[in-house]
Amino acid sequence: MIKAVTRRIDENAGELMRFLLEQMYLRSPAWAPESSPLCALELRERCRGVAAEWPLLHQFLDQYLKVLEESGGGLVRRVGDAGSGQYCVRARHAARQLVTAALDHVVTERLGSKAARIFRLVRSRKYIEEDDIQKNAMLVNKECKQLTYKLLEEHFISVQPMRKAASAGGLAKAIYLYHVKLHDVAHAALELCYRALHNTVRRHAREAAAHARLRDKRRRVTTIVHGMRLRGEPQQNIDDVEETLTPPELAVLQGVEKRLKQLSIAELELDKNLFLFKWYFMFPETN
Incomplete structure (x- = not known):
């Protein structure tokens, strides 16, 4: 905040x-x-x-x-x-605003910026017809329909069928109103966060275990070099110890550390989103 x-x-x-x-x-x-x-x-x-x-x-x-x-x-x-x-x-309002921003980000990451535009449009209206979505989203009709149905399939939006009153001598026409049930969408996003966090933690553990020997070797070399520097040993001896890590091994280590860092950042972001969703659910649902 x-x-x-x-x-x-x-x-x-x-x-x-x-x-x-x-x-x-x-x-x-x-x-x-x-x-x-x-x-x-x-x-x-x-x-x-x-x-x-x-x-x-x-x-x-x-x-x-x-x-x-x-x-x-x-x-x-x-x-x-x-x-x-x-x-x-206004804590409840703040939680709602932050969860809404998080959901926008989730939709963008999963379905793209155009789907996020449709999601924001539907959320801004209490109920909206499919034709109005196509008019206001400024997208090609076919693409707009595909993205709308994808949002519906992923449970980011909901649809409410209704019937228009029949004109004289005509048949009643069915219309479909799209809307966002924020509480339900937040629950779905919370489940996505849990699954993503589970996969991230497993991937981090597997990546660390697969290269445990090489990482342990680097730790031993770093410890030895540090001790040699403290004792004031010649630079040539220090270089000889450092060269026990070959260039291919250093390249592998660099890639591993980069991936582990990315996974750690992902875990922190997921934890942050989980907190936001749980904070939002601490308050009773309001219309």
Whole structure:
């Protein structure tokens, strides 16, 4: 949330968001949909204490609060006028916004940017007909239909059949309304994250085990070379020890370490997404 506000506004707004979250942690019940109200006077006292580090935040606190309320993505709202204004953090709304962004990323990675465009369009409307999707998505009809059905197949969108009232002497016409059940889509994405994390951990373990001997050899060489340097041995002797690792072995090690690093980063990203989805599910589903 702090990073989102920093990117959207600036670092001063991010610091203000940090303080609001700290106060939410100290004053509000765990997993509260909204934080307990915090008055602007308390915020001003806090900013006075960090005026040397954040002079603009201290000088323009009222303006930053207004910008945060109006342009902060709905993460903060004003709930009263006492104490120069009272503000609260909308945790449930923040969880929903972050999960929505995560789902957009999942759709983009699995089906491409055009499918993500259709997904965002359907999500922005409560219900939308197939013809309206084709008109608003700015895609070729055939491609738009294929991507829409792919999203439906992957359970990112849902369809609700309905019948239009029949005209005089005519038959009732069936129409299909597409919509996004965010709670169900988040559950599906959560399962994808679990499966991806399982595969990533297994791949990391298999990659490490397959090259365990070579990695252990490099560790032994590194340890020996470090000891030789501490003892002040000649560089020629150190070079002789380092050359026990041949160029092909070094190339293999470089590739292995690169893959292991990528897998570790993937694990961290999946853990982050799992936290977001679980945070979202901590709040009751709302219409």
